[in-house]
């Protein structure tokens with residue numbers, strides 16, 4: 001009797017595991033099919049992409065080393081797919097249980113003043129707990145943020161007031177916000193899309209309060225499933241072309257190089273999705289201060305003003321991006 005029950009349980013567990021494996025497999029297959037739709041939408045949208053932001057990235061046309069994986073015009077890809085982005089990925093995310101992971105990450109860990117980078121179309125909006133004080137959603141793509149703004153239109157006035165949208169480059173986020181200004185810093189599925197994910201993670205640590213938290217939900221290569229990683233490697237270029245996303249990055253390496261103090265890490269989907277709760281490293285926060293001190297000294301001694309020039313030009317960039325954004329907001 002007992003062995004019968006055990007057998008039935010084992011069969012049930014086996015079926016559930018196979019269904020889960022099949023769902024993940026078909027999701028990856030499905031992505032392969034849907035990229036064709038995205039490519040079509042991209043071609044259409046490219047014609048319309050007149051935003052000044054689209055031309056603000058340096059051209060690398062002269063370089064015969066071009067690949068989508070190292071594309072410095074990545075934001076343009078997101079500008080072009082912004083309108084179809086949610087439609088294209090919602091089903092995949094549902095099948096993979098990502099809404100649950102998003103909800104759990106934010107519900108259990110987000111508090112106080114929150115900064116979200118690479119916020120895209122605002123797919124986390126619904127999952128912020130009531131206890132958060134303010135949430136600033138930032139992204140380099142104004143078109144992606146406009147989708148988030150549309151979602152906020154359905155929120156009650158009180159809930160809406162908590163959220164701010166801001167066009168900002170995560171790699172230079174301390175040029176927009178002072179160090180240690182946020183209790184929680186969030187990035188979901190951004191490390192695959194940032195040009196320099198390590199540089200971004202270092203910036204996030206600087207802008208996070210010393211006792212604050214950095215919450216990450218990311219995807220990358222699997223350490224345990226070689227076949228799956230081979231598939232990701234083989235199709236990385238095409239996937240990056242269509243989605244602006246490098247899906248085979250080494251997340252362990254990135255986290256380690258960025259010096260984060262990881263408090264909790266769980267891997268999902270055969271090791272391709274990472275759910276991470278971490279703290280900023282005081283060493284990294286210090287690093288920047290030391291670099292700044294040195295560069296200030298250089299400026300003072302040399303009177304060349306090279307550093308000041310760089311700061312001015314980055315402020316100009318921030319100012320220009322947000323002038324565009326404010327113009328759009330007033331439409």
Ligand SMILES: C[S@@+](CC[C@H](N)C(=O)[O-])C[C@H]1O[C@@H](n2cnc3c(N)ncnc32)[C@H](O)[C@@H]1O
Pocket residue numbers: 074075078117118119120121122123124138139140141144168169170171187188189190193194195245
């Ligand atoms: C794959 S999407 C993820 C969107 C959203 N976080 C989510 O969970 O669905 C990556 C986003 O990062 C943005 N992005 C890319 N490079 C960026 C950068 N340097 N700074 C800020 N956002 C960036 C893109 O515009 C895009 O909206």
